[in-house]
Amino acid sequence: MNDHIIEVKHLSKSFGDKKVLDDISFYIKKGEFITFLGPSGCGKTTLLRMIAGFLQPDEGTILMDGQDIAPLPPHRRELNTVFQRYALFPHLDVYENIAFGLKLKGIPEKEIDQRVRRVLKLVAMSDYEDRDIDTLSGGQQQRIAIARAIVNQPKILLLDEPLAALDLKMRKDMQIELKEMHRKLGITFIYVTHDQEEALTLSDTIVVMNEGKIQQIGTPVDIYNEPVNCFVADFIGESNILKGRMLRDRRVAFIKHEFDCVDEGFGEDVPVDVVVRPEDIYFTKDPEKCQFKAKVNSCIFKGVHYEMWVDTDTGYELMIQDYDPYPVGSEVWLYIDPDDIQVMKKERTCNVFEGIVKSPEAITIFGEDFPLACEFEPGTHVRVEVPFRGIDLMDNLDDGILEGEVHFILYKGDHYHLTVKTTSGDFVWVDTNDIWDKGDLVGVTVKAETVTVTKADL
Amino acid sequence: MRLFRRSAWALPYSIFLMIFVVAPMIIVALYAFGFREGHFTLQHFVKFCQTPEDYRTFVYSIEIAIITTVFCLLIGYPAAWIMANSKLHRSKVTVLLFILPMWINMLIRTLATVALFDFVHAPLGESALIFGMVYNFLPFMIYPIYNVLLKMDPSYSEAAQDLGASPWKVFWKVTVPLSFPGIMSGILMVFMPTISTFAVAELLTMNKIKLFGTTIQENINSGMWNYGAALAMIMLLIIGITMLFSKENDETEKGGLL
Numbered sequence A: 001m002n003d004h005i006i007e008v009k010h011l012s013k014s015f016g017d018k019k020v021l022d023d024i025s026f027y028i029k030k031g032e033f034i035t036f037l038g039p040s041g042c043g044k045t046t047l048l049r050m051i052a053g054f055l056q057p058d059e060g061t062i063l064m065d066g067q068d069i070a071p072l073p074p075h076r077r078e079l080n081t082v083f084q085r086y087a088l089f090p091h092l093d094v095y096e097n098i099a100f101g102l103k104l105k106g107i108p109e110k111e112i113d114q115r116v117r118r119v120l121k122l123v124a125m126s127d128y129e130d131r132d133i134d135t136l137s138g139g140q141q142q143r144i145a146i147a148r149a150i151v152n153q154p155k156i157l158l159l160d161e162p163l164a165a166l167d168l169k170m171r172k173d174m175q176i177e178l179k180e181m182h183r184k185l186g187i188t189f190i191y192v193t194h195d196q197e198e199a200l201t202l203s204d205t206i207v208v209m210n211e212g213k214i215q216q217i218g219t220p221v222d223i224y225n226e227p228v229n230c231f232v233a234d235f236i237g238e239s240n241i242l243k244g245r246m247l248r249d250r251r252v253a254f255i256k257h258e259f260d261c262v263d264e265g266f267g268e269d270v271p272v273d274v275v276v277r278p279e280d281i282y283f284t285k286d287p288e289k290c291q292f293k294a295k296v297n298s299c300i301f302k303g304v305h306y307e308m309w310v311d312t313d314t315g316y317e318l319m320i321q322d323y324d325p326y327p328v329g330s331e332v333w334l335y336i337d338p339d340d341i342q343v344m345k346k347e348r349t350c351n352v353f354e355g356i357v358k359s360p361e362a363i364t365i366f367g368e369d370f371p372l373a374c375e376f377e378p379g380t381h382v383r384v385e386v387p388f389r390g391i392d393l394m395d396n397l398d399d400g401i402l403e404g405e406v407h408f409i410l411y412k413g414d415h416y417h418l419t420v421k422t423t424s425g426d427f428v429w430v431d432t433n434d435i436w437d438k439g440d441l442v443g444v445t446v447k448a449e450t451v452t453v454t455k456a457d458l
Numbered sequence B: 001m002r003l004f005r006r007s008a009w010a011l012p013y014s015i016f017l018m019i020f021v022v023a024p025m026i027i028v029a030l031y032a033f034g035f036r037e038g039h040f041t042l043q044h045f046v047k048f049c050q051t052p053e054d055y056r057t058f059v060y061s062i063e064i065a066i067i068t069t070v071f072c073l074l075i076g077y078p079a080a081w082i083m084a085n086s087k088l089h090r091s092k093v094t095v096l097l098f099i100l101p102m103w104i105n106m107l108i109r110t111l112a113t114v115a116l117f118d119f120v121h122a123p124l125g126e127s128a129l130i131f132g133m134v135y136n137f138l139p140f141m142i143y144p145i146y147n148v149l150l151k152m153d154p155s156y157s158e159a160a161q162d163l164g165a166s167p168w169k170v171f172w173k174v175t176v177p178l179s180f181p182g183i184m185s186g187i188l189m190v191f192m193p194t195i196s197t198f199a200v201a202e203l204l205t206m207n208k209i210k211l212f213g214t215t216i217q218e219n220i221n222s223g224m225w226n227y228g229a230a231l232a233m234i235m236l237l238i239i240g241i242t243m244l245f246s247k248e249n250d251e252t253e254k255g256g257l258l
Helices: A044-052 A094-104 A109-122 A138-150 A168-185 A196-202 A220-225 A230-235 B006-032 B043-050 B052-084 B093-103 B106-119 B126-151 B154-162 B167-178 B180-196 B199-204 B212-221 B225-252
Strands: A004-015 A018-029 A033-037 A059-064 A079-082 A156-160 A188-193 A205-210 A213-218 A240-248 A251-254 A257-260 A270-276 A281-284 A292-301 A306-312 A317-322 A331-336 A342-345 A351-359 A362-365 A368-370 A381-386 A391-394 A402-411 A416-422 A427-432 A441-446 A452-455
Touching: A004 A044, A004 A188, A018 A044, A018 A059, A018 A188, A018 A205, A018 A213, A033 A044, A033 A196, A044 A079, A044 A156, A044 A188, A079 A138, A079 B154, A094 A109, A094 A138, A109 A138, A138 A168, A168 A196, A188 A196, A196 A220, A205 A220, A205 A230, A213 A220, A213 A230, A230 A240, A230 A270, A230 A342, A230 A402, A251 A270, A281 A317, A306 A331, A362 A381, A391 A427, A402 A427, A416 A441, B006 B225, B043 B052, B043 B225, B052 B093, B052 B126, B052 B180, B052 B212, B052 B225, B093 B126, B106 B126, B106 B199, B126 B180, B126 B199, B154 B167, B167 B180, B180 B212, B180 B225, B199 B212, B212 B225
Parallel strands: A033 A188, A033 A205, A079 A156, A156 A188
Antiparallel strands: A004 A018, A004 A059, A205 A213, A240 A251, A240 A270, A251 A257, A270 A342, A281 A331, A292 A306, A292 A331, A306 A317, A351 A362, A351 A381, A362 A368, A381 A452, A391 A441, A402 A416, A402 A441, A416 A427
């Protein structure tokens, strides 16, 4: 018997054509504070609702204490939920709201009374028993919602963005209280949020999700210091994400300089992505230590630290955070510790499309005809490789062969790496120096001279 | 300076209300209390209490109104619930079918009911009357309840399930109490007009059963204007009391249709 209270195996769920969860597997340890973190639409709430029982998975199983809970309706699952907008019953007062679950279980009046009072004390809301729900502030409703859930002594408490509706100050206070409550109660908390700072503060374990897939599972420190891909690095905290080349073990090149690092096993001369956190780039006066020089471009006071953008002598832009400001225009000497360089395998080095030769001058990709010449017979299935720089984006949708929407943007020091989602739902990756905004509609064309066409092995 | 303040726009409506609602009611009151004859009197109200036939009709009308309302609620609530539940139906056609009769003239519907009873050789009488009334007023019960149920945040019922309530318990402990404003609206919309119907009763009972509306009509038709007006005042009083009763509920909770 292991200590996994929840085990999720190959879970998938679609709404219509849209795959919201795609083959998700993970486990949750007893007593853990685990957070599902991701942007809106990443599937985190769907996952929570499936654990609560409000949605049935299309495929896969959820085990609770080793038992498949698929056949159990929500009211028979030993867990309780704190809803995003609290969902406190407006026709009942505070006491009746909290006692709702206990009354259903047929617990004697006297015990209900004791437990309601105890839990009200725990959420610091004693003396509020007789108040109507609509006389309470957002923060107070939040506390009652938590009280209503934990009074039932569930094995697991599910929290669906419970702090999203509160103002910043209140949110900070509630974070501390939630953490404290978790410690006192000793039950498993499953928390859903899109706020990375909240996730880092509260969790024992974070599950970073995007597009229905788990990107990374780990402790807050792991996830912050060792993001596994550009998405995680960009989503959690500030970061400089740069194109690099792993020269050999413990030696990496980026921003046209070479650095020592601690990563091994990538092979020799392999393209990689490199993440350096802005607080991990240090200023120095010592010519021995200096690894590269740069010119300060802007400097903004951010409260605790200064945020500076510098242009390196090799033409890259980096963000640096430091307690001391450096004047704009001054030349600075910089270095990065080997420990602070996080090297990540590149998810892809170019676009690879499947196409069918239509005529000697055209190949059909994603249902559209591209004017690409090749020597294969019409009807041949081909593999079309287009480098990131080989794709042009147009303002005017009619100028493009495909239409798409800018889906995700990464700044890589001297250019932008864009993910464009086409109207057919396929993805195209583009390197460009032009500035686009997320959600921009673009026309997509391919520069014929950059394309490599090979016969697809079927 | 603005030529018209916003309140000026209300003027045509105020005039309309004065001429067609307030003025007739004042005239009715003048007749009822005998001001037409030049002196204040309660004799017409006293006459009502001394005419057993009339006050029995009055009580009977209220009974019929209550029975109609109860039947409308019993049939209307489940109908509204099914319509508002997207799992059970996906098109608006069901809603339309229930609301459709509201657009047809009540007399035509009632005549159709008479024809229907004729067709199946069912006797006209009290049960036909109740059938006809329920059929006529059912949409007025369904619509406000449907409205409230449709707007109800589904997270309330999810929260109840989450706290251990079976679907049945969710319905009784959360859905019904939260739809109470809609129920009140529905009761009002059915109860008030049923007290004063007369045409439906006449047609569906072959004039065998008399409702209070008919009593008023007969008196006025036979020239007893003062007495008829007094009876109308009594009916208005009952409607007014019902309104007040539901007002108290509406202040604390969100109203349905009214």
